[in-house]
Amino acid sequence: MDEEFLDRVMGEVEGVGKVDEFTGQLWRRWRNLRNGNVPRPMQLGLFRSDYLVHAPGGGEPASLKQVEFNTISSSFGALSECSASLHRYLYKSTQYYAVSPHLKEVNFPVNNTTAGLAEGLAEAHKAYGVPNARILFVVQEGERNVFDQRWLEYELLEKHGIHVVRQTLHQLGESATIDPLTRILQIMPPSGLLSDGSTSVEISTVYFRAGYTPTDYPTPAYYDTRYLLESSRAIQCPSIQLQLAGGKKVQQVLTSPGVLEHFLSDAARWGADAFTSAELQELRSSWMEMWGLDEDVPGAAGAAGECSGVCKARERSAKLVLKPQREGGGNNVYKEAIPTFLDSLPVKEREAWIAMELIAAPQGLGNYLVRAGSGTEGAVKTEVISELGIFGWALFGGPDKQVKEKEVGWLVRTKGKDSNEGGVAAGFSVLDSVFLVDD
Ligand code: ADP
Ligand code: MG
Helix, strand or coil: CCHHHHHHHHCCCCCHHHCCHHHHHHHHHHHHHHHCCCCCCEEEEEEEEEEEEECCECCECCEEEEEEEECCCCCCHHHHHHHHHHHHHHHHHHHHHHCCCCCCHHHCCCCCHHHHHHHHHHHHHHHHCCCCCEEEEEECCCCCCHHHHHHHHHHHHHHHCCCEEEEEHHHHHHHEEECCCCCCEEECCCCCCCCCCCCCEEEEEEEECCCCCHHHCCCHHHHHHHHHHHCCCCEEECCHHHHHHCCHHHHHHHHCCCHHHHHHCCHHHHCCCCCCHHHHHHHHCCCCCEEECCCEEECCCCCCCEEEHHHHHHHCHHHEEEECCCCCCCCCEEHHHHHHHHHHCCHHHHHHCEEEECCCCCCCCEEEECCCCCCHHHCEEEEEEEEEEEEEEEEEECCCCCCEEEEEEEEEEEEECCCCCCCCCCCCEEEECCCCCCC
């Protein structure tokens, strides 16, 4: 949340916002919020950190490497819990025909992600302090992830007695108002009336399951709606600032020498223990090499002198992925597509892209990928790669600067080994779950 750092990396004067319209639009709204001296309420993050197993061979032991860190619309927590339950149910009903000695109930770990994520939202609601306010889910037009989101809504109502309203940014452009004195955010329900007869509801927490991609903002007015929501006293999940902090460029800059150390060796600022150099090293070892395409970087192994980020990306393209400042899948450029892509990339747009070394997932693992509605014939037997996501939430900021945080569960997505992308909703992978194997 370091403002000077985020301005430098993501801002429109020095950073990615200069060349990337979407990042620039968001950053400008955040700057206007700061210039307007609006008191900043607490913020909530529902996070998911994604990992692949890296097994390059050649004597290097296999380890987990981070793919990316998500700070907005981290999805599939609830559905991952369902798939874990499905696998446990199949164990109970069939024991999987005892095909493996590892098939024991204790090896199917429980996954309570839904309760955990809902707890984060409920903590924010409680911190806001108005019990009959509601939590607003900002969703996409024709939302397909509704079947993941509804579980959170049911959990909030059943366990915490908190009501949810769902609206798109388009609807909110009409329905959201802020009281200029109290800065309370009020929403009119689309039907005009709530079940208790009132015509508007106060919002405690704004939970974005939209707003992470430029297509969610077809005109500048949509960014202004985002600004309006954030200029209220409602807790944002995430704030624009926290969304920017999750940018892929930020993840790359953190790997530069000294940057992580700068933030974590001074952990006392957040009331945490200082990180030892061994801990910093351990954290760093979970990252692949990354660099900016606009940077001067040390040359490829064995080559003398400096080579630009683009030149190095060309040399190593077979083992690289290029990523722009986007979320939601389908935006990255992989391996053999890289050289042609670099030929067509205007020089000034290089700043918006990072290069990342590919994680070498273990080979030779087989499984069945099952598609809904296609029956037994629809189960494809193939070589697969599994991606692990770890969910957590953090409630922080506000006047007393306290941080409350918790790790809450996991997601496994499995895809065919030849698919570069990883998204389930995007159509690349299927839901899976963790199965522990005794040593
Ligand atoms: P998005 O924001 O689109 O989800 P990601 O960084 O998660 O972007 O990339 C999408 C998918 O591409 C990931 O889920 C993963 O399967 C694959 N991927 C991304 N980075 C790497 C990498 N360094 N090595 C191997 N696969 C990767
Ligand atoms: Mg991803």
